Amino acid sequence: xxxxxxxxxxxxxxxxxxxxxxRLPIHWGDQDAFGHVxxxxxxxxxxxxxxxxxxxxxxxxxxxxxxxxxxxxxVTCNYRRQMHFPDTVxxxxxxxxxxxxxLTMEHVVYSETQQAVAADGSSVIVIFNYESNRPTRIPDxxxxxxxxxxxxxxx
Amino acid sequence: xxxxxxxxxxxxxxxxxxxxxxRLPIHWGDQDAFGHVxxxxxxxxxxxxxxxxxxxxxxxxxxxxxxxxxxxxxVTCNYRRQMHFPDTVxxxxxxxxxxxxxLTMEHVVYSETQQAVAADGSSVIVIFNYESNRPTRIPDxxxxxxxxxxxxxxx
Amino acid sequence: xxxxxxxxxxxxxxxxxxxxxxRLPIHWGDQDAFGHVxxxxxxxxxxxxxxxxxxxxxxxxxxxxxxxxxxxxxVTCNYRRQMHFPDTVxxxxxxxxxxxxxLTMEHVVYSETQQAVAADGSSVIVIFNYESNRPTRIPDxxxxxxxxxxxxxxx
Amino acid sequence: xxxxxxxxxxxxxxxxxxxxxxRLPIHWGDQDAFGHVxxxxxxxxxxxxxxxxxxxxxxxxxxxxxxxxxxxxxVTCNYRRQMHFPDTVxxxxxxxxxxxxxLTMEHVVYSETQQAVAADGSSVIVIFNYESNRPTRIPDxxxxxxxxxxxxxxx
Numbered sequence: 001x002x003x004x005x006x007x008x009x010x011x012x013x014x015x016x017x018x019x020x021x022x023r024l025p026i027h028w029g030d031q032d033a034f035g036h037v038x039x040x041x042x043x044x045x046x047x048x049x050x051x052x053x054x055x056x057x058x059x060x061x062x063x064x065x066x067x068x069x070x071x072x073x074x075v076t077c078n079y080r081r082q083m084h085f086p087d088t089v090x091x092x093x094x095x096x097x098x099x100x101x102x103l104t105m106e107h108v109v110y111s112e113t114q115q116a117v118a119a120d121g122s123s124v125i126v127i128f129n130y131e132s133n134r135p136t137r138i139p140d141x142x143x144x145x146x147x148x149x150x151x152x153x154x155x
Numbered sequence: 156x157x158x159x160x161x162x163x164x165x166x167x168x169x170x171x172x173x174x175x176x177x178r179l180p181i182h183w184g185d186q187d188a189f190g191h192v193x194x195x196x197x198x199x200x201x202x203x204x205x206x207x208x209x210x211x212x213x214x215x216x217x218x219x220x221x222x223x224x225x226x227x228x229x230v231t232c233n234y235r236r237q238m239h240f241p242d243t244v245x246x247x248x249x250x251x252x253x254x255x256x257x258l259t260m261e262h263v264v265y266s267e268t269q270q271a272v273a274a275d276g277s278s279v280i281v282i283f284n285y286e287s288n289r290p291t292r293i294p295d296x297x298x299x300x301x302x303x304x305x306x307x308x309x310x
Numbered sequence: 311x312x313x314x315x316x317x318x319x320x321x322x323x324x325x326x327x328x329x330x331x332x333r334l335p336i337h338w339g340d341q342d343a344f345g346h347v348x349x350x351x352x353x354x355x356x357x358x359x360x361x362x363x364x365x366x367x368x369x370x371x372x373x374x375x376x377x378x379x380x381x382x383x384x385v386t387c388n389y390r391r392q393m394h395f396p397d398t399v400x401x402x403x404x405x406x407x408x409x410x411x412x413l414t415m416e417h418v419v420y421s422e423t424q425q426a427v428a429a430d431g432s433s434v435i436v437i438f439n440y441e442s443n444r445p446t447r448i449p450d451x452x453x454x455x456x457x458x459x460x461x462x463x464x465x
Numbered sequence: 466x467x468x469x470x471x472x473x474x475x476x477x478x479x480x481x482x483x484x485x486x487x488r489l490p491i492h493w494g495d496q497d498a499f500g501h502v503x504x505x506x507x508x509x510x511x512x513x514x515x516x517x518x519x520x521x522x523x524x525x526x527x528x529x530x531x532x533x534x535x536x537x538x539x540v541t542c543n544y545r546r547q548m549h550f551p552d553t554v555x556x557x558x559x560x561x562x563x564x565x566x567x568l569t570m571e572h573v574v575y576s577e578t579q580q581a582v583a584a585d586g587s588s589v590i591v592i593f594n595y596e597s598n599r600p601t602r603i604p605d606x607x608x609x610x611x612x613x614x615x616x617x618x619x620x
Contacts, residue, residue: 025179028206029199029350031343033395038339039537040508044184047504051183055241072504074586076541085343086210121539184503188496188550194382195353195494202349227349229431231386240498276384335489338516339509354494361493365551396520 011090014110014117018092019149020053028085037083042119043075046107049093050123053105056149068136071128073102077121087113095146098154101135102126103146166245169265169272173247174304175208183240192238197274198230201262204248205278208260211304223291226283228257232276242268250301253309256290257281258301321400324420324427328402329459330363338395347393352429356385356417359403360433363415366459378446381438383412387431397423405456408464411445412436413456476555479575479582483557484614485518493550502548507584511540511572514558515588518570521614533601536593538567542586552578560611563619566600567591568611 015021024045032038054070083089090110097104102124109119129136147153170176179200187193209225238244245265252259257279264274284291302308325331334355342348364380393399400420407414412434419429439446457463480486489510497503519535548554555575562569567589574584594601612618 022180024182025177025203027199027203029202029342029348032339033341033343033345035343039512039540040339040505043505043508043540044182047184048180048182051240072544074541074543075504075508076539078539079537085206184497184505186498187494188498188500190498193494194357194385195350198350198353198385227389229386229388230349230353231384233384234382332490334492335487335513337489337509337513339512354492357494358490358492361550395516 012110012115014108015090015092018094018108019151020049020056020094021090021092022049022052023088023090024048026083026085026087026089031085035084037085039077039079042077042079042109042121045089045091045109046075046077046093046121046123049091049107050105050125052091053093053095053149067131068127068129068139070125073124073126075121075123077107077119079119081111081114081116081118083109083111083114083118087111089118095150095154096122098138098143098146101137103138167265167270169263170245170247173249173263174306175204175211175249176245176247177204177207178243178245179203181238181240181242181244186240190239192240194232194234197232197234197264197276200244200246200264201230201232201248201276201278204246204262205260205280207246208248208250208304222286223282223284223294225280228279228281230276230278232262232274234274236266236269236271236273238264238266238269238273242266244273250305250309251277253293253298253301256292258293322420322425324418325400325402328404328418329461330359330366330404331400331402332359332362333398333400334358336393336395336397336399341395345394347395349387349389352387352389352419352431353385355399355401355419356387356403356431356433359401359417360415360435362401363403363405363459377441378437378439378449380435383434383436385431385433387417387429389429391421391424391426391428393419393421393424393428397421399428405460405464406432408448408453408456411447413448477575477580479573480555480557483559483573484616485514485521485559486555486557487514487517488553488555489513491548491550491552491554496550500549502550504542504544507542507544507574507586508540510554510556510574511542511558511586511588514556514572515570515590517556518558518560518614532596533592533594533604535590538589538591540586540588542572542584544584546576546579546581546583548574548576548579548583552576554583560615560619561587563603563608563611566602568603 011021026037030037030041092108094106095103096106105123105125107121108117111118126135127138166176181192185192185196247263249261250258251261260278260280262276263272266273281290282293321331336347340347340351402418404416405413406416415433417431418427421428436445437448476486491502495502495506557573559571560568561571570588570590572586573582576583591600592603
């Protein structure tokens with residue numbers, strides 16, 4: 001469900017700088033007893049947007065080596081507007097920091113009905129070597145792929 | 156995310172008799188430790204398809220009276236094929252039985268990637284009167300709406 | 311969280327015939343916009359009770375062979391009473407049918423607050439051979455383990 | 466499932482400063498395709514621990530006025546250790562900051578199997594006035610209740 005920027009599907013400006021955007025319907029059951037989308041649900045959307053980003057740009061990371069993989073170190077979500085069913089959200093992901101063995105990904109949730117950002121946040125991802133059981137340097141092939149996707153270099 | 160049968164979005168024959176069809180992406184996180192979609196997930200999709208059906212055809216049911224509403228009495232799901240991320244499913248709902256105070260809805264989950272039915276099942280829904288605290292006769296306006304959607308009469 | 315039948319933890323009669331019983335708190339977030347436990351939640355509890363049963367009695371099934379494992383073919387849930395947070399449920403599992411290559415497990419959800427069965431249902435589990443890609447005969451060691459747990463023979 | 470500090474249920478030192486602690490089993494289905502507890506699950510546990518705290522100490526907040534209630538502004542989770550089924554976690558909540566109209570709650574997830582903190586994090590909660598549609602001053606009765614629970618004053 002990655003969205004290409006076709007003429008009839010132009011991204012809102014809030015998502016302009018996000019190389020990977022997924023589009024998801026809100027389920028009725030995403031709502032909790034307060035009658036709006038439960039706070040755990042955007043965390044699931046963040047996960048899906050991380051996967052969407054990896055699929056789009058740095059699946060080389062996943063495939064380069066069986067012994068290396070991403071681990072989620074932390075996640076933060078800011079709940080800016082209450083969301084309700086029915087609605088469709090667009091969830092953007094971009095890399096905002098590219099460190100030696102970790103990176104920070106930013107997420108934004110845009111509500112089509114409200115035409116506004118309803119939540120945003122970030123994830124810290126560590127590249128882990130399962131053999132040495134330690135964080136490991138992000139391979140150059142992955143850095144290159146991310147910089148290509150983001151259209152800038154991280155120094 | 157109800158799908159209109161536009162030229163570029165023709166329903167597969169497996170969904171031909173379903174007046175309400177929703178289209179949903181599989182999330183990576185819908186998968187469990189077996190590496191395929193967890194058994195609770197189609198139950199959530201069934202719920203979304205019930206809501207989709209009600210939205211499309213018999214929201215009159217919901218609005219006619221504050222004192223009356225649908226209650227889920229039972230659900231059954233048959234898991235026919237393992238599903239995986241990434242994939243998109245189409246979930247159809249139709250009414251197969253229309254009783255005095257209850258109805259049976261059938262659900263089918265079609266995997267776009269596998270081009271096959273991956274799960275199906277049914278729900279029994281009871282129309283409940285919250286004042287008398289008892290099942291109540293399905294109003295004629297709802298019967299008419301369902302029969303119009305289904306293109307047939309239930310006798 | 312398997313419950314031993316200690317003096318201060320006697321099972322209610324509704325669970326008397328269930329060799330495996332787990333005890334679980336209801337989360338606030340298990341409730342949906344109707345203000346009661348969502349219909350997908352007992353399906354998750356059924357899953358946990360199946361795992362609890364397998365852990366208790368027939369983990370031999372899991373360990374006997376890498377090439378063989380249980381697959382969930384279908385699940386049915388009857389919603390008998392609305393459940394709310396806070397509450398604690400006890401979920402029982404028992405085998406009611408032991409076929410050649412499949413078995414039926416019955417589940418019951420007992421609400422401690424309501425002191426009544428709030429949901430029940432069943433699962434059909436098929437023993438699958440991953441090498442031949444077909445259902446396979448349930449091994450005698452598993453039959454014996456199940457019959458010992460259930461205190462009866464299935465002929 | 467709030468735990469009283471009875472003799473046979475002494476809290477580990479990691480939870481010593483948390484006035485509200487809930488105890489929850491990990492479900493098999495809490496695990497994702499990586500084979501460990503999915504990152505959304507501790508967020509659900511945080512929610513349950515917030516509710517547990519409110520139940521224990523400041524339900525006065527909820528009851529004082531229909532027109533006032535807590536809103537979750539943000540949540541952060543640090544994933545420190547991978548968790549697996551079967552295990553039981555203890556989730557502590559404490560107030561670390563008590564502002565004019567918002568407060569910060571800290572959460573810690575202690576794995577009984579690993580005998581270590583597996584995740585921690587925090588929530589920012591805003592007290593909202595539904596009539597004025599704005600954040601509102603936390604009432605003194607709530608401040609007093611929180612300070613009593615925490616055994617200290619917030620100046």
